[in-house]
Amino acid sequence: MSTLLHVEDLRVSFPTRTGVVEAVRGVSFALGQERLGIVGESGSGKSQTGRAIMGLTPQQAEIKAKRLEFSGIDLLKASQAERRALRGSRIAMILQDPKYSLDPVMTIGRQIVETLRTHEKVGKSEARQRALDMLAAVQIRDPKRVYDLYPHEVSGGMGQRAMIAMMLIAGPELLIADEPTSALDVTVQLDILRILDRLVIDRGMGLVFISHDLRLVSTFCDRVIVMYAGKIVEELKASELSQAKHPYTQGLLNCMPKIGESRHPLPVLDRQPEWLL
Amino acid sequence: MSSMENQTQARRANRRASAILKAVASFVVIVATTYLGLLAVTFFIGRVVPIDPVLAIVGDRAPAHVVERTRIEMGFNLPYYQQFYLYVKGVLQGDFGTSVLTTNPVMADIRRVFPATMELATVGTIIGAAFGIPLGVLAAVKRGSLADQIVRIIGLIGYSVPIFWLGLLALLVFYARLGWTAGPGRIDVVFEYTFTPITGFYLLDAVLNRDWAAFKDIFAHIILPASLLGYFSLAYISRMTRSFMLNELSQEYIVAARAKGLSETRIIWGHALRNAAVPLVTVIALSYAGLLEGSVLTETVFAWPGLGLYITNSLQNADMNAVLGGTIIIGSVFIALNLFSDLLYRLLDPRTRIR
Ligand SMILES: Nc1ncnc2c1ncn2[C@@H]1O[C@H](COP(=O)(O)OP(=O)(O)O)[C@@H](O)[C@H]1O
Ligand SMILES: [Mg+2]
Numbered sequence: 001m002s003t004l005l006h007v008e009d010l011r012v013s014f015p016t017r018t019g020v021v022e023a024v025r026g027v028s029f030a031l032g033q034e035r036l037g038i039v040g041e042s043g044s045g046k047s048q049t050g051r052a053i054m055g056l057t058p059q060q061a062e063i064k065a066k067r068l069e070f071s072g073i074d075l076l077k078a079s080q081a082e083r084r085a086l087r088g089s090r091i092a093m094i095l096q097d098p099k100y101s102l103d104p105v106m107t108i109g110r111q112i113v114e115t116l117r118t119h120e121k122v123g124k125s126e127a128r129q130r131a132l133d134m135l136a137a138v139q140i141r142d143p144k145r146v147y148d149l150y151p152h153e154v155s156g157g158m159g160q161r162a163m164i165a166m167m168l169i170a171g172p173e174l175l176i177a178d179e180p181t182s183a184l185d186v187t188v189q190l191d192i193l194r195i196l197d198r199l200v201i202d203r204g205m206g207l208v209f210i211s212h213d214l215r216l217v218s219t220f221c222d223r224v225i226v227m228y229a230g231k232i233v234e235e236l237k238a239s240e241l242s243q244a245k246h247p248y249t250q251g252l253l254n255c256m257p258k259i260g261e262s263r264h265p266l267p268v269l270d271r272q273p274e275w276l277l
Numbered sequence: 278m279s280s281m282e283n284q285t286q287a288r289r290a291n292r293r294a295s296a297i298l299k300a301v302a303s304f305v306v307i308v309a310t311t312y313l314g315l316l317a318v319t320f321f322i323g324r325v326v327p328i329d330p331v332l333a334i335v336g337d338r339a340p341a342h343v344v345e346r347t348r349i350e351m352g353f354n355l356p357y358y359q360q361f362y363l364y365v366k367g368v369l370q371g372d373f374g375t376s377v378l379t380t381n382p383v384m385a386d387i388r389r390v391f392p393a394t395m396e397l398a399t400v401g402t403i404i405g406a407a408f409g410i411p412l413g414v415l416a417a418v419k420r421g422s423l424a425d426q427i428v429r430i431i432g433l434i435g436y437s438v439p440i441f442w443l444g445l446l447a448l449l450v451f452y453a454r455l456g457w458t459a460g461p462g463r464i465d466v467v468f469e470y471t472f473t474p475i476t477g478f479y480l481l482d483a484v485l486n487r488d489w490a491a492f493k494d495i496f497a498h499i500i501l502p503a504s505l506l507g508y509f510s511l512a513y514i515s516r517m518t519r520s521f522m523l524n525e526l527s528q529e530y531i532v533a534a535r536a537k538g539l540s541e542t543r544i545i546w547g548h549a550l551r552n553a554a555v556p557l558v559t560v561i562a563l564s565y566a567g568l569l570e571g572s573v574l575t576e577t578v579f580a581w582p583g584l585g586l587y588i589t590n591s592l593q594n595a596d597m598n599a600v601l602g603g604t605i606i607i608g609s610v611f612i613a614l615n616l617f618s619d620l621l622y623r624l625l626d627p628r629t630r631i632r
Pocket of ligand 1: 014016021022023024040041042043044045046047048049058
């Protein structure tokens, strides 16, 4: 398996009035055509890790790494224009909530076409046809109707399908999904995950799946990275989750309720100051 | 299956039609009540001011029976509700009475002066938007930079400097000293006999007449007062554009647009500004309305024969019909502008459209 992405000692820090906030503190991993999960509680630096790979780190933040390489391209040395050319065409990202991550005044079809025509020279009618095909690929039954709808006119699940279509239409090799189902109803979460899983496998993409839900990640990914306070505390195969050694991971596992079990008091996540080091 | 689909479609169309009908109905009710309110206020003012409309016409040395006859002729002996009815009826037919000062029907006077004001305000708003929007966008995109500071200072001056002072200064510099522009008035007396107004918007009339010499002269006259008004509108528009843009640029769909690999130009002008345009429409309409009603000082300084000057003159001569007629016109334009910006808002924001 060829390695698509190399991340070594990635650091992202924000200068603020009260001092420097270190959002990511030395994260390293490598990724091939596989599904890697990143879990951790809110604020542990998952999104900033994903955005650093995309090149969407906020301007004021400082980003450092020993190595940040995508498919042989040194992302740290690449120019703004080179990174922009990668975004959407070879590396794509799905955001959390379609209610906010789709432009409210542009039709869904036009937003999908926009990605395609940014990266490929295609005519209007061909672009439209490919957008319709893409909408069908995310299992939208009525692509022609949805094409002309505005984001507020569709449900969350439909919006997230449109988002996936918009991000995958130019055929990226790496997809970063940042909590793609966290804002959705439980009933549609599984649908979206199945669609995503299918596309990732069919198209042979690498996937970085970010979530705070350890169970979701373990059923959906091959490998799991557990993050805490900007650092990786543990890395395991999804199938070996029960053998987690780090107490933080064990804590996350313990938090998951089991059917038929009643617990009093509810377990609380244990956080030790020495894990921060 | 297909008959069921047809049924749902028919139901949807029905629902849509009734929703549109409801929107139009509430529109009409709102406009009618606002307008009636406006008329009630002007009617009331006309009755309470210490100016006797009868004496204003017959003069204060007329014999008593003439005064009494005129009073009856003008309907002032009738009860107030009947007077109000006649007043509304007259206004709706475009009858604002006769101006004591010019002895013309007020409506005829307004037809003559209002286009002058509107032309000035229109050119001013075009200037204000054409410079204010890009400056506001620049300030938002380069937030905190020198460019942002400069835009802020330009706006601050626009807010704090009195318009008549700036107007006089501009006349002194650009007309008297440099001779770059023409002086007060709308058009040079040279054109008095050759130029025939059609619409009353002189720039447009010159184009319609293909009179390019006149066009040049009219442009030289309007550019200074319009730039001045444009500057004030720029101050307002650029500040609002900046704040709307900052709001849009912090939204998630901007991150998504970047993740798609779009260029910054496309993100800023195609997505962020397109969204900011929705509230901006209202701002520009408001600023346009402000220029229409607030043009009195500019018209005075530049001897611009517009509505502001007309109302001021009428006021100084206790010409109540003219003052109230002018007020009603300005009020009507306000209402019309509100309607227009509301429609445009709906057009720009799909979330407010009825489907
Ligand atoms: N613009 C910013 N300025 C300062 N700190 C930030 C900024 N964005 C994120 N952070 C900090 O970075 C840390 C990690 O954020 P994030 O990657 O979004 O966490 P996660 O996605 O795991 O919830 C948080 O503690 C947050 O406070
Ligand atoms: Mg996050």
